[in-house]
Amino acid sequence: MMSLHPKIIDLTLDRVWRLLEALDHPERRLPPVIHVAGTNGKGSTLAMIRAGLEGAGKRVHVYTSPHLARFHERIRLAGTLITEDHLTDVLDRCYAANGGESITYFEITTVAALLAFSETDADYTLLEVGLGGRLDATNVVDPVLTAITPVSIDHTQFLGDTLAAIAGEKAGIIKRGVPCVVGPQPDEALEVIEAKAARLGAPLLAHGQQWQVSQERGRLIFQDETGLLDLPRPALIGAHQVENAGAALAGLRALGFGEDACEAAMTDASWPARMQRLREGPLVEAAGAAELWLDGGHNPSAGAALASVLAELPRRPLRLVCGMLNTKDVSGFMRPLADLAQDLTAVSIPGEAATLTARETAKVARSVGLQAGTAESLDAAIRDIVAETPEARILICGSLYLAGHVLRANG
Numbered sequence: 001m002m003s004l005h006p007k008i009i010d011l012t013l014d015r016v017w018r019l020l021e022a023l024d025h026p027e028r029r030l031p032p033v034i035h036v037a038g039t040n041g042k043g044s045t046l047a048m049i050r051a052g053l054e055g056a057g058k059r060v061h062v063y064t065s066p067h068l069a070r071f072h073e074r075i076r077l078a079g080t081l082i083t084e085d086h087l088t089d090v091l092d093r094c095y096a097a098n099g100g101e102s103i104t105y106f107e108i109t110t111v112a113a114l115l116a117f118s119e120t121d122a123d124y125t126l127l128e129v130g131l132g133g134r135l136d137a138t139n140v141v142d143p144v145l146t147a148i149t150p151v152s153i154d155h156t157q158f159l160g161d162t163l164a165a166i167a168g169e170k171a172g173i174i175k176r177g178v179p180c181v182v183g184p185q186p187d188e189a190l191e192v193i194e195a196k197a198a199r200l201g202a203p204l205l206a207h208g209q210q211w212q213v214s215q216e217r218g219r220l221i222f223q224d225e226t227g228l229l230d231l232p233r234p235a236l237i238g239a240h241q242v243e244n245a246g247a248a249l250a251g252l253r254a255l256g257f258g259e260d261a262c263e264a265a266m267t268d269a270s271w272p273a274r275m276q277r278l279r280e281g282p283l284v285e286a287a288g289a290a291e292l293w294l295d296g297g298h299n300p301s302a303g304a305a306l307a308s309v310l311a312e313l314p315r316r317p318l319r320l321v322c323g324m325l326n327t328k329d330v331s332g333f334m335r336p337l338a339d340l341a342q343d344l345t346a347v348s349i350p351g352e353a354a355t356l357t358a359r360e361t362a363k364v365a366r367s368v369g370l371q372a373g374t375a376e377s378l379d380a381a382i383r384d385i386v387a388e389t390p391e392a393r394i395l396i397c398g399s400l401y402l403a404g405h406v407l408r409a410n411g
Contacts, residue, residue, distance in 0.1 A: 001095060005104045011135035011158060015103045019111050020140060022097040026111075026118035030125045031061060033141045034251065037129040037170045038149025040301045041183060041244040044236055045149050046126050047271040048248035054079060055264020056257055058123040063113045063138070065106070065130050068272055068296070068404035069411065075113045078122040090116045106130055110137040132159050134172020146173045146202075147181040147251055149244065151189040152301040157327070167192040174202050179254050182206040183247040205250045213246030215239075220266060222249045229259060232266045237275045238309040273403035275309050281410035283382060290386050291316065291393045294407075296400035298324060300332035306397065307336040316393040320344040320370075321381045322361060324398040325354045330364045333398065342389070343371035345381040349402045361398075378402075378409065 005015075020027055034049060036042045043064060053060045062076035075082040090112040098108060110130070117125055127138045132155070133148075151167045159166045167189035174180050174196050182193055184207045197204045205211060211224040215233065220242060222229040234245040248265050273296040278284050284292050297306055310318060318341045324330050334344070346361035356364075358374035365372035375381035378396070385392055396406055 001091070001108050002105045004098070004100070004108070005102045007104065009106070009131060009158060010104055011132060013135055013137070013140065015101070016107050016111060016137045016140055018101065019094065019098050019103060019108065020114070022099070023094070023111065023115060026115045027140045029118040030114065030141065031117070031122045033125045033127060033143040034145045034147070034255075035127045035129070035138065035141060035143040035173050036147045036149065037133040037136075037173045038147075038183065039152045039154050039166070039170075039299070040297075040305070041149035041240065041247070042128055042147075044241060044244045044269075044271050044274055045147060045183070045247045045251075046128050047236070048234065048245055048265040048269040049251055050126055051268040051270075052248065052252045052257060052261040052265030053124055055268055056261040059121065061117045061120070061122045061125040063110070063117070063126065064128045066400055066404075068400065069407040071109075074109070075116060077116060077120045082116060086116060087112075104137075107137045114140075129170075129173065131155060132166075132169035132172070134169050136172075139173055143173075143175060143178055145179055145181065145251055145254055146175065147183070147247055148173070148185075148193060149183040149247060150301065151185055152299065153329070154299045163188040164192050168196070171196040174200055176200040177202060179203045179205060181247050181250045181254065184208070184243050205254055207243065207246060211246060211250045213242055213249070215242055220245060222246055222262070224250060224253055226253055229262055231263055234266050235269050236271055238305055239312075240305040240308065272407065273400060275306070278406075278410060283378075283406065283410040286379065286382050286386070287394060288386055289390050292382075293393065293395045294403055295395065295397045296403035297397065298328050298333060298399050300329055300335070303333040303336040306395075307340055310337075310340050310395070313393070316391060317342050317389050319385050319389060319392045319394055321347060321375075321378065321385070321394060321396045322365070322398040323347045323349040323358075323402040324356050324361055325349070325352065325401065326356050326360075327354060328399075330356065330361065331368050334365055334370060335368045338369040341370060343373070345385065346372060346374045347378055347381055347402075349399055350377075350405050352401050355401075378406065
């Protein structure tokens with residue numbers, strides 16, 4: 001499948017529509033769709049919406065990307081990861097229907113997910129945009145709700161180099177007359193989203209306008225035009241997750257769900273590699289008394305969110321293990337962490353052609369004020385840190401691809 005199209009990313013919907021037509025349009029036979037786009041927080045928001053729907057007894061299909069440890073994580077059928085046999089079946093059928101025509105890996109696997117969803121009973125379908133929105137392979141559905149989480153600068157080579165341009169791509173998921181939940185946005189991005197919604201007559205449920213969210217005395221307080229909710233704080237760690245929680249709650253309320261579903265969204269959500277504390281496995285054993293944390297954030301906004309979370313944790317020496325792709329704003333990600341971390345150990349991401357070398361990553365780290373060295377492997381990095389600082393807080397960060405390697409190694 002990866003050999004069918006020379007470019008890994010090539011944003012257009014023509015190839016997707018052709019294959020969907022060959023399969024008799026499975027996208028028209030889906031349970032009600034909730035479509036989520038954004039630069040940061042879309043996966044966490046989607047995870048909380050899913051927890052809320054399942055807490056209300058609903059069966060939910062979920063499509064996310066990229067996967068971390070196994071491809072099957074991308075496709076969850078009515079609450080359960082797709083089986084090997086079922087995945088093989090839908091991929092084979094899509095490959096045959098494609099007839100050898102040009103199509104990207106993401107496009108054909110997205111169609112496979114839609115095919116599986118269309119043939120399995122459920123109450124809702126949650127779709128996470130892969131990249132952008134307007135020309136993303138998931139943007140072939142007629143949703144009952146859309147959501148746009150915070151927009152920031154990322155993937156400029158595909159989406160444009162201004163917030164307005166990027167927001168325009170994200171706003172491409174807005175559909176005529178369909179409510180759209182909008183998370184906190186820079187003014188430049190919000191103006192674009194509001195203009196697109198106005199043209200399509202799509203009701204907006206925007207942070208700071210139609211809904212508010214805050215923390216008070218260890219609780220989450222959400223208020224919209226329906227009333228006030230006093231809920232537990234999100235199970236997902238970090239102040240930025242409060243805003244993601246607000247978007248999830250606004251979406252659940254827009255769909256008519258009550259307080260029980262909203263509470264489940266807070267207490268039951270899980271989302272691996274988002275400030276995840278690793279508590280068992282061979283890497284944890286190698287870390288001994290050190291804390292081992294994992295996060296896949298990789299852009300400046302994610303770096304700032306990470307710094308905020310780390311500043312609130314009980315004090316321990318913070319030592320970073322970082323691997324990043326050469327397509328990312330590496331210095332922008334690292335800069336917010338420079339004042340918090342004792343140092344950074346750079347590693348290359350195993351098996352990734354686009355990885356920065358450890359030496360290149362360390363050079364960028366030093367340019368933003370971090371002490372930095374390199375290690376031959378993740379195991380070596382952890383071993384060296386623990387030998388020097390047994391009580392360290394070790395954060396492995398910089399890439400979802402590195403996070404996937406960690407989860408496989410620690411499985």
